[in-house]
Amino acid sequence: MAKQGKLSGIFTPNMVPLDNQGQINEAEFRRYIDWLIASGVHGLYPNGSTGEFIRFSREERRRIIEIVTDQVGGRVPVLAGAAEANVKETIGACEYYHELGVRAVAIVSPFYYNLSPDNVYAYFKEIGRNTPVDVTLYNIPMFASPIDVPTVQRLSEECEKIVAIKDSSGDVANMIRMIDAVRPNRPEFSFLTGWDPCLVSMFAIGCDGGTNAVSGVVPSVTRKLYDAVMAGRNEEARRIQYLVCRLFDVLVYSADFPEAFRMAVELRGFNMGPGRQPLSEEHKSKLIGLKAETRRILGEMGETNVAVAGGSLLAASDADQVGQIVQDVVAALKQQGVI
Numbered sequence: 001m002a003k004q005g006k007l008s009g010i011f012t013p014n015m016v017p018l019d020n021q022g023q024i025n026e027a028e029f030r031r032y033i034d035w036l037i038a039s040g041v042h043g044l045y046p047n048g049s050t051g052e053f054i055r056f057s058r059e060e061r062r063r064i065i066e067i068v069t070d071q072v073g074g075r076v077p078v079l080a081g082a083a084e085a086n087v088k089e090t091i092g093a094c095e096y097y098h099e100l101g102v103r104a105v106a107i108v109s110p111f112y113y114n115l116s117p118d119n120v121y122a123y124f125k126e127i128g129r130n131t132p133v134d135v136t137l138y139n140i141p142m143f144a145s146p147i148d149v150p151t152v153q154r155l156s157e158e159c160e161k162i163v164a165i166k167d168s169s170g171d172v173a174n175m176i177r178m179i180d181a182v183r184p185n186r187p188e189f190s191f192l193t194g195w196d197p198c199l200v201s202m203f204a205i206g207c208d209g210g211t212n213a214v215s216g217v218v219p220s221v222t223r224k225l226y227d228a229v230m231a232g233r234n235e236e237a238r239r240i241q242y243l244v245c246r247l248f249d250v251l252v253y254s255a256d257f258p259e260a261f262r263m264a265v266e267l268r269g270f271n272m273g274p275g276r277q278p279l280s281e282e283h284k285s286k287l288i289g290l291k292a293e294t295r296r297i298l299g300e301m302g303e304t305n306v307a308v309a310g311g312s313l314l315a316a317s318d319a320d321q322v323g324q325i326v327q328d329v330v331a332a333l334k335q336q337g338v339i
Contacts, residue, residue, distance in 0.1 A: 004103065004134070006163070006164070006188050006189075006190045006208060007043075007077070007079065007103070007104060007136065007163070007164050007190040007192060007208060007209060008042070008190065008208040008209045009041075009042025009043060009208075009209045009226060010041055010042050010043075010209060010210055010211075010212060010215050010219075010222045010223060010226050011041070011042060011043040011044060011045040011077075011079050011192070011209065011210070011211045011212075011215075012036050012041045012043070012044055012045060012211075012212070012215040012216050012219060013045040013046075013048035013049065013050040013051055013194075013211050013212070013213055013215075013216065014032065014033070014036065014044055014045065014046055014048075014050070014051055014068075014216050015032075015050060015051055015052070015216060015258065015261060015262060015265055015272060016029060016046075016051055016052070016056075016064055017029050017032060017270060017271060017272045017273055018272065018273035018274065018275070018276070019273055020273060020274070022273070022274065022276055024060065024063065024064065024067070025271065025273060026067060028270060028271050028272075029067055029071075030067065030071045031270065032265070032270050033067075033068060033071045033072065034071065035219075035268075035270075036215075036216070036219050037072070037075050037076055039219035039220045039223070040219055040220050040223035041076065041215055041219045041222075041223065042076060042077075042209065042223075042226075043076045043077040043078065043079055043103070044068055044072060044076060044077075044078050044079070045078075045079045045080075045081065045106065045211045046064050046065055046068045046078070046080060046081060047061050047064055047065065047080060047081025047082070047083075048081045048106065048211060049140065049143065049168075049194075049213075049257075049258070050213040050216060050258045050261055051064075051081065052258065052275070052276070053081050053083065055275075055276045055277065058084065058089070061081075061093070062093070062096060065078070065080045065096075065097055065100055065102065066100060068080075069100045069101055069102060074101075077102075077103035077104075078101075078102040078103055079102070079103060079104050079105070079106050079136060079211070080097045080100075080102040080104075080105050080106070081105070081106050081107075081108075081138075082094050082097055082105035082106065082107050083106075083107050083108040083111075083138070087123060087126050087127060090107060090127060091126075091127060091130050091131060093105070094107075094127070094130075094131040094132065094133050094135070095131075095132055095133075097133060098131075098132045098133035102133065103134070104133060104134035104135065104136050104163065104164065105131070105133055105134070105135055105136065106135075106136040106137075106138045106166055106211070107124070107127060107135055107136070107137065107138055108138040108140060108143070108144045109123070109124075109137070109138065109139065109140075109144040109145040109146065109147050110123055110144060110145050111143055111144035111145070113145075114145055115145040117146075117148050117150070117151050119145075120145050120146075120147055120148075120151055121151045121154060121155065124137060124147075124151075124155050124159070124162065125155065125158065125159065128155060128158070128159030128160075128161050128162045129159070131161050133161070134161055134162075134163045134164075135159075135161055135162045135163065135164075136162075136163065136164040136165060136166050136190070136192070137152065137155065137162060137164070137165040137166070138165075138166045138168075138194075139152075139165060139166065139167045139168065139169060140168040140169070140194065141169055142168075142169075146169075147165070149174070149177050149178050149181050150181075152165055152178050152181065152182060153178075153181040153182055156182045156185070156186045156189055157185055157186070163188070163189060163190060164189060164190035164191070164192060164208075165178065165189075165190075165191060165192065166192040166193075166194050166211050167191070167192070167193055167194060167195075168193075168194030168195055169195065170193075170195035170197065170198055172198055172201050172202065172205060175191065175193065175202060175205060175207065176205050176206075178191065179191055179205065179206045179207075183206070190208045190209070191206065191207045191208055192207065192208060192209050192210055192211055193207050193209075193210045193211075193212075194210065194211050194212065196210070196212045196213060196214045196244055196245070196248040197241075197244070197245040197248050197249070199212065199222075199225060199226075199229075199241060199244065200225070200229055200237050200238060200241040203226070203229045203230075204229070209226070210222075213248070213251070213252075213258065213261055214244050214247055214248050214251070216261060216265060217247070217251070217261065217264040217265055217267075217268060217298075218244075218247065218298070218301055218303055220303070221240060221243070221244065221301050221302075221303065222244065224236075224240055225237055225240040225241060225244060228240065240301075243297065243300055243301050246297050246300075247264075247294070247297045247298075247301070250290060250293055250294060250297065251264055251290075251294070254286070254290055255283065255286055255287055255290060256277070256279075256283065259275060259277070259279065259283070259287060260287060260290055260294075262275055263287050263290060263291060263294070264294050267291065267294060267295065267298065268303075268305075269305070
């Protein structure tokens with residue numbers, strides 16, 4: 001089989017819409033996929049952290065990839081999250097997703113148990129020896145055992161099927177060290193960043209692309225950022241990067257991840273349904289309060305169509321006015337002791 005091109009561009013770690021019973025809302029999911037592709041994403045990354053892979057069953061994770069590959073229909077490459085609780089199940093996922101035609105899989109380092117670097121190497125070496133599909137290493141040290149530079153270098157030189165790494169540490173210096181260690185012997189190896197606030201910096205030091213949660217909310221904006229960097233329009237790229245960072249900070253640091261992303265995707269006109277993680281009333285109120293700030297940033301980005309109750313759309317500036325009116329009414333009712 002002909003060698004496929006290296007992974008590059010912005011891959012969206014998409015969320016999965018759920019119905020009121022907490023089951024996959026397939027019709028809405030397919031509509032969301034079409035919108036992401038029409039808005040310019042380079043590829044999709046289902047079963048990632050933003051996609052809450054850990055909150056779905058094995059069968060549901062497989063169904064998610066079935067839906068994505070069917071709806072995509074070859075329009076963009078699919079990077080499928082294939083992490084399972086043990087190496088046997090993970091290899092099984094690699095085999096199944098390969099049959100579905102994904103471009104590659106992404107596999108997080110073993111989680112829950114903190115493994116030594118030599119055992120992280122042993123885990124991925126076993127996968128690399130047995131996978132029929134290309135593998136992207138997924139380094140997210142806040143949630144899983146870290147994949148250090150020597151391990152990445154060793155795996156890249158010993159396993160032809162390991163073709164990329166997605167790094168979500170946000171550590172630019174560490175990415176430089178990885179690229180410097182791997183690229184001389186594996187020039188086709190891809191480096192993807194999962195940390196949205198430093199996209200421009202990561203591209204500048206040699207990254208090929210990213211898997212970025214913000215792209216699930218503003219896909220056209222992250223595409224513009226990527227295109228600007230590739231075309232050398234540095235001032236435009238910096239301007240967009242600041243806005244992306246602003247949105248990222250609101251959605252990541254103001255609520256439990258990834259609940260604010262669910263709220264933000266709903267603002268774009270999609271019925272995401274309640275998440276599977278029960279939320280306190282305090283946290284629900286917090287998410288409602290984040291909507292006005294999210295709408296404001298969307299307006300600054302030029303993303304003028306945002307949703308209001310009932311799924312209808314209106315301009316972001318109008319949405320801000322509506323939000324302010326609602327806040328004023330609620331404040332007045334609280335003062336009167338009505339609520």
